[in-house]
Amino acid sequence: MKKYNDTTYAILGILTTDCRSGYEIKQFIDNSLNHFWKISYGQIYPTLKRLEEEGLATIQATSQEGKPDRKEYFLTAKGKEILKDWLEKPLKQLPVERNEVLLKLFFGNHQTEEQTIRLLEDYKQKLEKIYQTYEGIEAGIASHNNNQSDAKYWLFTLDYGKRTTAAAMEWCDTTLKEI
Incomplete structure (x- = not known):
């Protein structure tokens, strides 16, 4: 095939x-x-x-x-x-994340602490906007597509996005406290 x-x-x-x-x-x-x-x-x-x-x-x-x-x-x-x-078919591989914030933070010892804080605060703000977008999508699916058999699967993928975004926001808060 x-x-x-x-x-x-x-x-x-x-x-x-x-x-x-x-x-x-x-x-x-x-x-x-x-x-x-x-x-x-x-x-x-x-x-x-x-x-x-x-x-x-x-x-x-x-x-x-x-x-x-x-x-x-x-x-x-x-x-x-x-x-x-x-x-x-089974998954070929686990997804590999490419995250510029993590790459910059990995080498954070070579920038000022203030710049690292700005980087993380900016990242968290962007994550908050994404999370709000997900909530809007969720409301749209619930109100317009609730009868479609696909809707519950769309909500599963949306839930994954919401949870990973919430975890990333929590990680930002924890990391900022540590800095």
């Missing part, structure tokens, strides 16, 4: 939702996956084209007055099978 990259699997998964066009897929990514999985706009259309070429998705064009045809993508049985096969 052919191997695909993670972007392909992510877009196959997105096509199981009501998102059908490249624009809708990008909006879905920006409002959900982007918090833990980055996919650039430039990756979406080539991936959709490849899905269609390999029989994993079909395209349905709809005419729009005064605009180019709207292309909607739908998973084929083969596309669903490829997604299911990938979902059932």
